[in-house]
Amino acid sequence: MARSIETMSVHAGEPRDKAHDSLVTPIILSTAYPFANTDELHRYFRGEHQRGEEYGRYGNPTQEVAEAKLAALDGGAAALLTSTGMSAIVTTLMAMVRPGMHLIITADSYRKTRVFVREFLVKFGIEHTSCEPSVDGIAAALRPNTRLIITESPTNPYLNCIDLEALAELARSKRIKTLIDATLATPYNLQPLSFGIDLVVHSATKYLGGHNDLMAGVVVGKSDTIQAIREHQGMVGSLASPFTAYMLIRGLKTFAVRMRHQNASGQRIAEFLEAHPKVDRVWYPGLPSHPAHLIAKKVMRGFGSLISFTIKGSLIDASRVVDACEIPYLAPSLGGPESLIEQPALMSYYDKSPEERQALGIRENLIRLSIGLESADDLVADLGQALDRL
Numbered sequence: 490m491a492r493s494i495e496t497m498s499v500h501a502g503e504p505r506d507k508a509h510d511s512l513v514t515p516i517i518l519s520t521a522y523p524f525a526n527t528d529e530l531h532r533y534f535r536g537e538h539q540r541g542e543e544y545g546r547y548g549n550p551t552q553e554v555a556e557a558k559l560a561a562l563d564g565g566a567a568a569l570l571t572s573t574g575m576s577a578i579v580t581t582l583m584a585m586v587r588p589g590m591h592l593i594i595t596a597d598s599y600r601k602t603r604v605f606v607r608e609f610l611v612k613f614g615i616e617h618t619s620c621e622p623s624v625d626g627i628a629a630a631l632r633p634n635t636r637l638i639i640t641e642s643p644t645n646p647y648l649n650c651i652d653l654e655a656l657a658e659l660a661r662s663k664r665i666k667t668l669i670d671a672t673l674a675t676p677y678n679l680q681p682l683s684f685g686i687d688l689v690v691h692s693a694t695k696y697l698g699g700h701n702d703l704m705a706g707v708v709v710g711k712s713d714t715i716q717a718i719r720e721h722q723g724m725v726g727s728l729a730s731p732f733t734a735y736m737l738i739r740g741l742k743t744f745a746v747r748m749r750h751q752n753a754s755g756q757r758i759a760e761f762l763e764a765h766p767k768v769d770r771v772w773y774p775g776l777p778s779h780p781a782h783l784i785a786k787k788v789m790r791g792f793g794s795l796i797s798f799t800i801k802g803s804l805i806d807a808s809r810v811v812d813a814c815e816i817p818y819l820a821p822s823l824g825g826p827e828s829l830i831e832q833p834a835l836m837s838y839y840d841k842s843p844e845e846r847q848a849l850g851i852r853e854n855l856i857r858l859s860i861g862l863e864s865a866d867d868l869v870a871d872l873g874q875a876l877d878r879l
Contacts, residue, residue, distance in 0.1 A: 495745040502557030565709035574692025576727040577706030584721035588614035592637040595622035641670040650781035657685030677748035695824030752791035794860035804853040813875035823859035
């Protein structure tokens with residue numbers, strides 16, 4: 490029987506009967522899992538006997554439950570849990586690329602992913618092209634040796650969305666794999682695999698964990714592809730701890746409830762900001778003014794709780810607004826119960842000059858707001874008093 494994402498958040502991946510009759514999935518901290526005898530060992534390695542892994546670097550019972558739940562939420566056959574979102578990207582790419590291969594990455598993908606492709610993979614003879622974040626831009630960047638397309642939807646900080654159905658059709662026609670970072674969307678708002686995308690990656694540190702208290706990443710896709718990535722993970726050791734897996738399972742129990750609240754708050758606060766006389770522009774895919782609004786409506790269930798906006802003023806004026814806010818914390822990250830606010834020019838691009846930031850599309854007066862679980866009324870009032878000080 491098909492289950493809703495609300496029900497799957499609570500029950501998916503977890504057996505009804507758990508160890509010691511526990512209601513919740515227990516934390517298994519063992520580093521090794523003994524065999525009964527050498528006959529069982531022989532049968533295990535011949536594939537004749539099913540049991541858990543023999544060593545903790547290759548898997549863990551608590552991790553396996555978290556992976557099964559994450560795969561179900563994204564509509565995938567299998568998932569691999571990693572130590573961070575970035576380790577999910579790096580482990581996946583290292584397992585998939587080969588010397589002489591060309592890959593395409595859209596220009597507004599996560600900054601560290603672009604750095605990894607541009608500065609690390611190039612050392613191993615992997616070519617790449619950075620292109621405009623659209624299906625037309627990707628099509629124009631194709632080469633005969635293109636084997637992988639990497640993009641993000643929505644993107645950070647301007648929340649661009651890509652037509653995943655058209656992208657998947659293009660990639661299939663050329664026999665090219667597709668990898669989507671859907672951290673900002675979450676499986677609640679977007680399921681890229683349902684459009685024909687091959688792999689979806691999330692920083693589980695954000696909305697999936699949901700409480701600003703763990704770091705993890707996940708990649709979801711077909712079983713054979715995930716198994717190949719898992720074998721690579723077993724070599725590099727980029728695994729999440731059993732305690733992190735337990736905390737992630739715990740956070741996912743309230744995932745759908747949190748997302749409903751954050752979607753509603755995000756829409757309301759984006760509309761408030763767009764109407765405020767001290768705000769110059771707002772980027773939020775739920776607004777008709779957003780360039781990707783029609784695509785977002787086509788592929789997304791909701792539009793999330795990340796909002797970017799520019800104020801009518803300078804970098805210093807934007808800092809005045811940030812400092813005047815009483816509810817959001819000044820911090821990076823997103824997706825937790827606490828609202829967070831920051832200036833990308835200072836938080837993520839402090840090492841760049843104003844001219845370099847401009848070339849990267851990072852405006853000096855840009856503010857990024859991650860809406861948490863507080864009252865939308867309280868956040869609107871707080872943002873209003875901060876903006877009114879300009």
